[in-house]
Every structure is written in C-alpha cells, then in structure tokens.
Amino acid sequence: MKYDRRTSQREFKVGDLVWVATTAPQIGYITINRKFQPKFQGPCRLIEQLEPSTFAVRRIDNGVNLGAINVDRIKKYFEPISNYEPSRMNDDDLEAPSSDEHDEASQNPASSNPTPTDRINQQRVSSRQHQLPARYRD
DSSP, X not given: OGGGTTOOOOOOOTTOEEEEEOOXXXXXXXXXXXXXXXXEEXXXXXXXXXXXXXXXXXXXXXXXXXXXXXXXXXXEOOOOGGGSOOOOOOHHHHSOOOHHHHHHHHHOGGGSOOOHHHHHHSOOOOOXXXXXXXXXXX
C-alpha cells in the first residue's frame, strides 16, 4: 500500500508523557460543535501497557485515570522550550575580555555581533518597489 510507505510505527513506553485525543463532546445524542474545543488533553502518563497497541493512561494534572487508550489516539508530548535549562558555558566563555577588546566594545557598540535573538527581534525592511497605478502616472 503506497499511502503507508513513508509512515513509521509509533513506539511508546510505560512512563512516557503523551497527549490523548479527545472524543467529540455530546449532550445526549446531540454532538457539540468542536470548533473551539481542545482536540487533545494532557499531558498524560502511560501507566501500563495492556496490549501491544493499548495503554492505560492517567492525566497528570488531576490524576484521573482515562482508561485503556489505543495508540491511534496518542501522540508524544514534548516539554516546552521555556522549561529547558540554558546550556552551560565553557571555561573559555567565562574569561574576562582584555582591556583592548573592552575599550573597542564600549566605543563602538554597533560593531558587536548581534545574537540570534537580536536578529529575530529586528524589524525587516521591505525591498518592494512602490509604484503608482498606470492610470495615475503622467
């Protein structure tokens, strides 16, 4: 089957953090519009593997056991980047700059290399050529 050729088998282990797909909410037989409803709940922890493709899942925030969930309704949870600790600096980075380098940096701060976050925060300048419509040109 060609449509499955580039897919890979998702593998989960007991203890992994995952998102669990929510079912369509309904009141009686009437299904509620899902447009503004969350599609996944979590993070949840896999507490037991019941079968090769089924896990018992528990929601972390309130400890509710969600029961047996098939891997088709599970996707891996990744920690947000803001929760990671910054990388440690090398000893070379901690050395004090020489007095010549310090004087140059204080006299000409614009010549220092911008960091990647500075480049992201800079506003881009458009290179578009603005012209009047042909009917307004002389």
